[in-house]
Amino acid sequence: MLAGDDWRLSPSVSLRPEPFGALVYDFSTRRLSFLKTLRLLDVVRRLDGATEVEAAMRAAGVDDVEWQGYLSALDELAATGVLCKEAS
Amino acid sequence: MTATALAPPPRVGRLVDQFELGLDAPICLTWELTYACNLACLHCLSSSGRRDPDELDTEDAKALIREFERMQIFYVNIGGGEPTVRPDFWELLDYAVEHHVGVKFSTNGFRITKERAEKLAATDYIDVQISLDGATAEVNDAVRGQGTYDAAMKALANLQAAGMTDFKISVVCTRHNIDQLDEFKAIADSYGAQLRLTRLRPSGRGADVWDELHPLPHQQRQLYDWLVLNGEKVLTGDSFFHLAAYGDPLPGLNLCGAGRVVCLVDPVGDVYACPFAIHDRFKAGNIRDLGFDHVWKHAPLFEELRSPQTGGACAKCSAYDSCRGGCMAAKFFTGLPLDGPDPECVKGNAEEALASLDRGQLPGSSQDHSHTGTVRNAPVGLTLGATRTRPTSACDESPVAGMV
Helix, strand or coil, X not given: CCXXXXXXXXXXXXXXXXXXXXXXXXXXXXXXEEECCHHHHHHHHHCECCCCHHHHHHHHCCCCCCHHHHHHHHHHHHHCCCEEECCC | CCEEECCCCCCCCCHHHHHXXXXXXXXXXXXXXXXXXXXXXXXXXXXXXXCCCCCCCHHHHHHHHHHHHHCCCCEEEEECCCHHHCCCHHHHHHHHHHCXXXXXXXXXXCCCCHHHHHHHHCCCCEEEEEECCCCCHHHHHHHHCCCHHHHHXXXXXXXXXXXXXXXXXXXXXXXXXXHHHHHHHHHHHHHCCEEEEEECCCCCCHXXXXXXXXXXXXXXXXXXHHHHHHHHHCECCCCCHHHHHHCCCCCCCCCCCECCCEEEECCCCEEECCCCCCCHHHEEEEHHHHCXXXXXXXXXXXXXXXXXXXXXXXXXXXXXXXXXXXXHHHHHHCCCCCCCCCCCCCCCCCHHHHHCCCHHHCCCCCCCCCCCCCCCECCCCHHHCCCCCCCCCHHHCCCCCCCC
C-alpha cells in the first residue's frame, strides 16, 4: 500500500477537474484515465512530494469506511505512473 | 479512446451516467483540418475531396489551438480530408505541441516520408494513425483507391524504422475485411503498431455504399467474438457499443458520446455532435461566431443531447442497458428515428422499419466536397458501388499511380 511523504503527480501528467472528479492525461504514455470522485482529486492534489499519504487522505476527509478503497485507487495511480516518487 | 476507470471508491455512480450529462470540455475532440484529399475513398464519412474556400486559415487554426489549451483539452484527433495536404499542417502540429495540446492525426500515409517519420518519432505529444481498410491490396484498394495499400505499408515501414512506437493502424470494418481481422493484427504486430477497428457509418459517401459494405448479421457476431477474445489489445474508439447487446460489454465506455464527451470541428469551423454526424441536423454552431468553448457549453443541440434520453422504442428491450439504442448517426442517415433501434441492431429490431422505408426520403448530405473530376488513386473495385470519381476512360488512370 502507498505510504511515505515523497509521492507526487508525475511531471508528464495533467489533471482536468470535472463535476465528477477529474480527467487524468499522461502525455508520455498518451493514456487517459479518470479520478472518480472529487475527494480522490483532493487527495491527489495534496500529494506534493512532501506530505504523508495518510495525512493527505485525512486532510481530504477520507473516512475509515472508504479508507481501503482510496488506498487501492492511489496504488493503481502509482502503478500506472500517474503518481511518482519525488526526485526518483 | 484509451481509457481506464480506477477501482471505484465507495459512493460513486457509474462514469457512463456522469458522461451522459456532459463535461466541461470534450474528452475526445476530432478536428478535420481540410476537406481536401488526394484520395476518393468510397466510404468517406465527410464526403471529402476538394478544399472549401472558407476553411480556417493558419491564424484561425492557431487561435483554436490556444482555446483548446485554455480548456485543457489534452489531445485532439486531427483528420480531414487528408490533413497533410494543408501547406501549414506541420506548422500547426508544432504549434499544438508547444501549447500542450497532444495530437493524433489520421492519414493515408502518402506523405509520411522517412524524414517526417523521424520528426514524428521525436515527440511524445504526437501519435499517428494510418488508414487501412483491407489486409490485402485487393480488398483495401477496392475501397480506398489504387496504390493506397502500398502507400500505407510504406508509411508504416517508415514509422517503424524511425523508432516510433504504438502508432495506430485504423481499420473501418466492412463486409469484405471482417475475415481479415487476424491478418490486420499480424500486420500491426509486425510493425510494432496498435490495431484500431472502427465501425463503418452510413455518413457522407458512406451512405452510397452502406448497403454493399456494412457487415452482414453473422459477420457482426464474428466481429463481436473477435473483440471479446482480443479485448484490451485492440482499440475500438468505443465504436461498437451496439454489439454489447450480444452479452458482455466490450472494453471501453460503451456509450454514445455525441455532444457529451465527443464532438467534431470541421474545416470551416462548424461544430458537430460527432465525426459521423456532419449534417445540419447535428450542427451546434460555428467557432467564428462565439468561440468553441461557448458552443461546447451552451449550444442548444448539445444541451438537448445531454438531457436524459427516454430510449423510445428501445426502452422495453432487455438489451437497452447494454447498447443504449446504438449510434445516432447510423440511425439518422439510414432514415430511422433517433429514439429507435440502430440499423445494425443485433436483435434484429430495426429490420421491419428498414424494410418499410421510402429510400427517396433519406436525409443525404448537407455538404459535399467530393472530387468532381478524375482522381489518380481512384478506388479500383468499381463493382462495389457507383462512385462519382470513377475514371471516365481507362486512359484517365495514371500509369504510375501508387508508384510514388
